[in-house]
Amino acid sequence: MENVYSIWPLAAVLISLLGAIPILLSDRTPNIREGWTIVIAVGKVWLIAAMLPTVLAGGSFEFTIAQVLPGVPIQLRVDAMGMFFALIASFLWLFTSIYSIGYMRALEEHDQTRYFASFAVAISATIGVAFAANLLTLYLFYEILSLSTYPLVAHERNAEAKASGRKYLTYILGTSIGLVLPAMVILYSLTGTLDFKSGGIIGTGCNAQVITLLVVLFVFGFAKAGIMPFHAWLPAAMVAPTPVSSFLHGVAVVKAGAFSILRVIFHIFGPEQLQYFNLGTFITTVASITIIVASLVALTQDNLKRRLAYSTIGQLSYMVLGAGMLSAAGMTGGLLHIGMHAFGKITLFFCAGAIYVASKKKYISEMDGLGRRMPITFGAFFLGSMSIIGLPPLGGFISKWNLVIGSVQGNQIPLLIVLLVSSLLNAAYFLPIVYRAFFAVPQGEAATEEAVKIQEAPLLCLIPICVTAIGSVALFFYPDIFLRLVQLALFP
Amino acid sequence: MIKQNLHMFVMAAPLLCAFAVNLLGRLSRAWVAPLVLGALGFSTYGAIFVLQEVLTNGSFRYVVGNWTAPYGIELVLDPLSAMMLLLVSTVAFLASISALKSVSQELPGREHFFFTLFLILIAGLNGLVMTADAFNLYVLLEITSITTYGLIGMGSGRAPLSSFNYIIMGSIGACFYLLGVGYLYILTGSLNMADISTILGGLQGGNVATATAFAFLMVGLWVKMAFFPLHGWLPNAYSHAPSGAGVMIAPLMTKVTVYLMIRVMFSIFSPEFEFVRHAGVQNLIVWVSAIAIICASLLAFSQRDLKRMLTYIIVAEVGYMVGGVWLANTTGLSGAILHIVNDALMTLCLFLAASAIAYRTGGLSFEHLRGLYRKMPVTMAAFTIGAFAMIGVPPTCGFFSKWYLILGGAEAGHWEFVAALVLSSLVNAILFFRIIEIAFYPTEESHGHGHHEQEKVKVQEAPLMLLNPLVITAVLLIVVGLSSGTIVNDVIRVVLPDLF
Numbered sequence: 001m002e003n004v005y006s007i008w009p010l011a012a013v014l015i016s017l018l019g020a021i022p023i024l025l026s027d028r029t030p031n032i033r034e035g036w037t038i039v040i041a042v043g044k045v046w047l048i049a050a051m052l053p054t055v056l057a058g059g060s061f062e063f064t065i066a067q068v069l070p071g072v073p074i075q076l077r078v079d080a081m082g083m084f085f086a087l088i089a090s091f092l093w094l095f096t097s098i099y100s101i102g103y104m105r106a107l108e109e110h111d112q113t114r115y116f117a118s119f120a121v122a123i124s125a126t127i128g129v130a131f132a133a134n135l136l137t138l139y140l141f142y143e144i145l146s147l148s149t150y151p152l153v154a155h156e157r158n159a160e161a162k163a164s165g166r167k168y169l170t171y172i173l174g175t176s177i178g179l180v181l182p183a184m185v186i187l188y189s190l191t192g193t194l195d196f197k198s199g200g201i202i203g204t205g206c207n208a209q210v211i212t213l214l215v216v217l218f219v220f221g222f223a224k225a226g227i228m229p230f231h232a233w234l235p236a237a238m239v240a241p242t243p244v245s246s247f248l249h250g251v252a253v254v255k256a257g258a259f260s261i262l263r264v265i266f267h268i269f270g271p272e273q274l275q276y277f278n279l280g281t282f283i284t285t286v287a288s289i290t291i292i293v294a295s296l297v298a299l300t301q302d303n304l305k306r307r308l309a310y311s312t313i314g315q316l317s318y319m320v321l322g323a324g325m326l327s328a329a330g331m332t333g334g335l336l337h338i339g340m341h342a343f344g345k346i347t348l349f350f351c352a353g354a355i356y357v358a359s360k361k362k363y364i365s366e367m368d369g370l371g372r373r374m375p376i377t378f379g380a381f382f383l384g385s386m387s388i389i390g391l392p393p394l395g396g397f398i399s400k401w402n403l404v405i406g407s408v409q410g411n412q413i414p415l416l417i418v419l420l421v422s423s424l425l426n427a428a429y430f431l432p433i434v435y436r437a438f439f440a441v442p443q444g445e446a447a448t449e450e451a452v453k454i455q456e457a458p459l460l461c462l463i464p465i466c467v468t469a470i471g472s473v474a475l476f477f478y479p480d481i482f483l484r485l486v487q488l489a490l491f492p
Numbered sequence: 493m494i495k496q497n498l499h500m501f502v503m504a505a506p507l508l509c510a511f512a513v514n515l516l517g518r519l520s521r522a523w524v525a526p527l528v529l530g531a532l533g534f535s536t537y538g539a540i541f542v543l544q545e546v547l548t549n550g551s552f553r554y555v556v557g558n559w560t561a562p563y564g565i566e567l568v569l570d571p572l573s574a575m576m577l578l579l580v581s582t583v584a585f586l587a588s589i590s591a592l593k594s595v596s597q598e599l600p601g602r603e604h605f606f607f608t609l610f611l612i613l614i615a616g617l618n619g620l621v622m623t624a625d626a627f628n629l630y631v632l633l634e635i636t637s638i639t640t641y642g643l644i645g646m647g648s649g650r651a652p653l654s655s656f657n658y659i660i661m662g663s664i665g666a667c668f669y670l671l672g673v674g675y676l677y678i679l680t681g682s683l684n685m686a687d688i689s690t691i692l693g694g695l696q697g698g699n700v701a702t703a704t705a706f707a708f709l710m711v712g713l714w715v716k717m718a719f720f721p722l723h724g725w726l727p728n729a730y731s732h733a734p735s736g737a738g739v740m741i742a743p744l745m746t747k748v749t750v751y752l753m754i755r756v757m758f759s760i761f762s763p764e765f766e767f768v769r770h771a772g773v774q775n776l777i778v779w780v781s782a783i784a785i786i787c788a789s790l791l792a793f794s795q796r797d798l799k800r801m802l803t804y805i806i807v808a809e810v811g812y813m814v815g816g817v818w819l820a821n822t823t824g825l826s827g828a829i830l831h832i833v834n835d836a837l838m839t840l841c842l843f844l845a846a847s848a849i850a851y852r853t854g855g856l857s858f859e860h861l862r863g864l865y866r867k868m869p870v871t872m873a874a875f876t877i878g879a880f881a882m883i884g885v886p887p888t889c890g891f892f893s894k895w896y897l898i899l900g901g902a903e904a905g906h907w908e909f910v911a912a913l914v915l916s917s918l919v920n921a922i923l924f925f926r927i928i929e930i931a932f933y934p935t936e937e938s939h940g941h942g943h944h945e946q947e948k949v950k951v952q953e954a955p956l957m958l959l960n961p962l963v964i965t966a967v968l969l970i971v972v973g974l975s976s977g978t979i980v981n982d983v984i985r986v987v988l989p990d991l992f
Contacts, residue, residue, distance in 0.1 A: 065974070066887075066974040066975070066977065067977040067978075068887075068892055068973070068974060068976045068977045069892065069895060069976065069977060070977075070980075070981075073977075074886075074887065074974070136886070139886065140886040140887055143885045143886065144885075147880070147885065151932070154929075154932065154933075157933060157934070162929065162933060165929065166925075166929070169921070169925055173883075173918075173921050174918060174921075177883070177884070177914065177917045177918055177921065178914055178918055181884075181898070181914065181917070182898070182910065182914055185895065185898045185899050185902055185910075186902060188899065189899060189902050189903060
């Protein structure tokens with residue numbers, strides 16, 4: 001349909017980037033500073049939602065920022081796939097901001113201005129990744145995302161945070177500069193363009209070895225997607241404050257990685273070409289290994305956030321797995337899981353943060369009986385984990401169901417087994433937490449009087465938890481917008 | 493008439509003001525700043541018009557003093573030299589604002605001496621980018637070198653020794669260059685570049701002599717631009733120089749020398765001579781460039797002082813440019829020329845930041861950089877942008893020239909060069925993030941999660957005269973980055989047919 005040339009995509013990206021300035025300037029007035037964050041967040045959701053009707057009808061918005069290289073401008077385009085990611089990210093950012101305010105104030109954290117300003121830049125970069133019209137623009141915003149999230153990962157002033165910050169940058173910058181950049185250059189020298197086009201820009205006439213090399217470089221290069229062996233940054237990044245972990249490492253950063261891989265699969269290489277070169281198998285193998293190993297490691301983690309981190313690594317590979325299946329339902333499930341997982345995982349991370357704020361507990365073994373004191377939090381945790389496991393009536397069921405159908409469609413029985421086994425593992429590492437929280441009797445220290453004083457988390461934390469948990473349920477009953485966007489993205 | 497002679501005014505203004513600064517500066521210190529800023533502001537302003545003139549009306553050749561070529565000195569104003577003229581003037585102007593302040597702290601009472609040399613240096617650089625005469629090039633090269641020796645020698649500590657070392661190496665380089673010009677004179681009887689080129693094309697014999705002349709010219713220039721392994725003089729010379737000198741010399745000297753190499757290679761000799769007839773040499777030089785990049789990047793690792801680290805990075809950047817030129821394709825050459833502009837700006841940004849930091853903290857070893865993001869947020873923000881440009885993060889300019897260089901390397905099949913560039917980006921990332929990390933964390937002690945008192949660290953930014961050029965340059969890095977397309981299309985691609 002029509003391609004509207006308009007500045008709206010740029011406005012949606014820039015609103016929080018420019019908004020970082022008033023945030024930095026209101027250092028001395030915390031309430032005004034927080035007010036700015038909320039205003040920008042609402043504005044962003046509104047700008048993106050305003051573009052939704054046109055995109056749902058099949059149209060798109062385009063804006064060229066600068067002609068920098070021959071054939072490759074820095075350009076934004078809002079199409080169905082980008083709109084899907086941007087909607088999720090901006091909506092969840094609004095609630096993360098509310099949650100952040102509650103969390104940071106309850107803990108009287110330091111450096112809050114730097115925190116909120118970095119967050120604003122990071123969400124700007126995330127929307128930039130979503131709306132990128134070509135690989136260069138995507139790379140540009142991907143890098144800005146890496147750099148702007150460093151101050152957030154390294155927020156705590158201890159040695160652990162320093163080491164995690166280093167690990168974070170080493171893995172993420174190392175792979176993007178070392179793997180993605182050469183891959184982009186090679187791709188450009190082959191095709192003269194880096195635009196995302198439905199059906200891909202590679203013809204079948206290209207050298208199979210070069211295409212294989214490029215696929216390898218891109219799949220491993222976008223390390224934000226946590227494909228093993230470049231996944232270790234994610235558990236390390238859990239030292240960051242929990243809103244950072246929940247939003248960035250549950251929604252924005254990690255989804256930007258998975259989104260980038262899926263973009264490259266769908267709109268640079270194209271499913272037909274990948275089928276022709278037999279590269280779907282490589283992608284699904286790599287993803288399957290990551291899923292199984294990550295789920296197994298998650299079982300061994302006692303630190304709640306680390307368990308969630310390994311769960312995220314596994315779930316991200318579901319998205320890549322679905323894309324690699326190259327079957328209609330598989331690709332639908334993979335792309336849809338970006339949205340379903342986002343809502344579920346962010347609920348889980350929000351709960352982890354709420355537990356920490358209310359009781360200072362980080363380890364699952366200490367959380368026996370806590371559910372009776374914090375019923376709302378653990379109730380939401382239960383809903384979130386059901387969504388991740390993929391059970392109805394939660395949204396995660398729809399994406400997992402599509403993945404299962406996809407593996408059957410493509411006659412890929414090993415993948416079906418991977419999906420079923422990993423779902424069992426997901427249940428194994430989530431459900432005991434909920435069970436013990438509600439039904440176990442606290443032992444030893446936990447049973448002292450101190451423990452009796454633990455109450456539910458502050459309100460500003462509870463509201464976002466409830467919204468995202470209910471959202472996960474709502475997505476089961478009303479997945480239409482997401483499904484339509486995914487279908488438009490894959491089958492225009 | 494003005495239009496035809498404007499570039500002469502651009503060159504003459506700093507020269508004349510140099511004498512004025514020396515004389516009037518003795519009377520009163522207050523004369524120095526307005527004269528320096530006035531001269532360089534005028535130069536920059538004029539250079540903009542020169543560039544505009546050349547882009548609209550095409551290139552032209554200018555004879556100095558109406559002595560006709562090939563006997564007289566000829567200047568060539570094509571888009572490349574006009575762009576270089578603008579680059580030199582702008583960098584000089586921004587650097588001088590900062591230099592005025594740091595010199596008043598580091599060399600009180602001797603500002604007029606400093607700026608006399610400073611302005612003559614700039615005049616020399618302006619002339620260098622325009623000259624089309626081989627011997628005139630030598631003269632101007634020596635003018636710039638000698639003023640640089642003087643400026644560096646004015647520093648404290650080991651500066652005079654480093655300068656002396658530089659004198660030795662630099663003079664050897666200049667002599668090699670002169671020897672090369674001598675050979676060419678013997679062969680052709682002319683000193684005018686275009687003339688030599690025509691005569692060389694028609695020569696029947698004398699191939700060995702021509703090759704020798706070329707070799708001497710190249711090695712001479714390589715010594716001057718600190719192309720590994722002829723770089724030994726640079727780290728000491730640039731790190732011991734006074735801050736005010738460093739901000740001017742570091743961004744410009746090596747880059748202008750790279751430009752001179754391009755001029756010599758394409759205006760005196762021809763691509764056919766260098767790349768086709770002596771293809772083995774071409775491959776060798778690209779390999780040496782790759783090694784230069786890697787070795788210099790690795791040497792930068794062991795440095796514990798910010799400025800010394802930056803000097804080794806400069807050596808690596810020279811490797812980028814030399815390699816790019818010798819890739820023998822238009823993409824590589826475009827990348828190299830774009831990198832001249834970008835690297836000048838990036839180095840300027842980083843050296844200005846170093847100058848501001850040194851002004852406030854008194855030193856540049858890593859110990860002095862702790863917690864700097866709180867104490868000097870604007871300086872460090874600009875430093876961060878400069879660092880990203882060096883690493884090659886879009887949309888800063890550093891990314892785009894790297895793109896062309898990598899693309900050129902891939903097109904030419906020189907994968908060692910591509911690998912060296914990627915590796916160098918990664919190493920730069922580590923180098924700069926080491927510093928960013930030190931500046932990010934206030935002290936070594938771990939505070940754990942319990943200590944949340946905001947120690948109100950006093951923000952003690954650098955004075956405005958150091959900060960303004962820094963901020964302008966940091967913004968320029970992004971603006972130039974986004975205008976890469978314009979620069980390549982309107983300036984570089986226009987010049988390429990002439991060069992090739």
